[in-house]
Amino acid sequence: MKKSFLFISCEEAKLICDKSQYDEATTWEIVKLRIRLFYCGITKTYSRKNVKLSETIETSKVQCLKAEERDKLQSTLDKELTKQQQN
Amino acid sequence: MPKHKIDPNNWVKLYSDYLFNYTITRVSDREVAQDLISETFLAGLKSMKNFKGEASERTWLVSILKRKIIDHYRKINSNKGKAEVRMNYINDTDSEGDWLEERVADSNVKTAEDTLVNSELGGAIYDCLAKLPEKQADVFKMKTILGYGTETICNELNITASNLWVIIHRARTALAECMEENWFK
Numbered sequence: 001m002k003k004s005f006l007f008i009s010c011e012e013a014k015l016i017c018d019k020s021q022y023d024e025a026t027t028w029e030i031v032k033l034r035i036r037l038f039y040c041g042i043t044k045t046y047s048r049k050n051v052k053l054s055e056t057i058e059t060s061k062v063q064c065l066k067a068e069e070r071d072k073l074q075s076t077l078d079k080e081l082t083k084q085q086q087n
Numbered sequence: 088m089p090k091h092k093i094d095p096n097n098w099v100k101l102y103s104d105y106l107f108n109y110t111i112t113r114v115s116d117r118e119v120a121q122d123l124i125s126e127t128f129l130a131g132l133k134s135m136k137n138f139k140g141e142a143s144e145r146t147w148l149v150s151i152l153k154r155k156i157i158d159h160y161r162k163i164n165s166n167k168g169k170a171e172v173r174m175n176y177i178n179d180t181d182s183e184g185d186w187l188e189e190r191v192a193d194s195n196v197k198t199a200e201d202t203l204v205n206s207e208l209g210g211a212i213y214d215c216l217a218k219l220p221e222k223q224a225d226v227f228k229m230k231t232i233l234g235y236g237t238e239t240i241c242n243e244l245n246i247t248a249s250n251l252w253v254i255i256h257r258a259r260t261a262l263a264e265c266m267e268e269n270w271f272k
Contacts, residue, residue: 060208064104
């Protein structure tokens with residue numbers, strides 16, 4: 001099927017919606033998403049939930065460890081575990 | 088028979104991010120938070136025999152961590168700690184006169200209630216993240232919480248950009264559903 005210039009599939013709309021949560025969607029992609037949002041209930045629901053998730057994470061100020069920080073913790077614990085097993 | 092078992096080999100993988108989020112909302116310093124978690128794990132190892140299995144492993148580790156956080160504040164509020172703070176001001180002759188301003192309460196300081204809500208919300212997010220496949224959770228954390236760029240993650244995990252977006256899509260869909268069920272309801 002010929003790919004439409006202006007009208008996108010639901011899957012493509014969801015992908016653009018995901019990208020836009022990280023400011024990685026282009027202006028043209030956002031235009032196409034907005035057009036789809038006019039007439040597609042599934043995209044609308046997905047978009048609403050997606051935005052809500054982004055806002056929740058933003059509000060929570062949730063943080064996590066970087067890989068190297070986690071590795072450091074693991075190696076400290078491993079050393080102690082080895083010591084404990086030897087005793 | 089105990090309801091829960093203990094396995095320190097999985098502590099970092101399963102609980103380090105949860106504990107880190109719990110700690111950072113209370114001490115606001117990445118290094119201190121990591122030290123406290125490390126101390127918690129080591130204390131947990133030493134007192135493993137006291138684990139009765141009535142509470143979950145995570146609840147038990149959090150109870151140790153709480154004591155570590157209290158000890159940390161006790162230490163920095165001790166006389167020695169206060170003296171060290173005073174020394175810093177005395178030595179800082181270049182910025183003399185600024186000290187009053189530095190002592191004025193920061194309007195951005197979070198209230199205890201905000202901290203508690205954020206910590207609980209962070210906990211709910213981690214509970215939902217724990218239900219995702221490991222790779223999905225890792226990619227989501229790198230992209231959304233640590234704010235890494237798409238290219239960095241792709242190089243780090245050796246995946247393509249389109250692969251990354253598929254993973255992100257699955258993670259976001261599952262998380263939104265889980266949060267709806269466990270937090271917003």
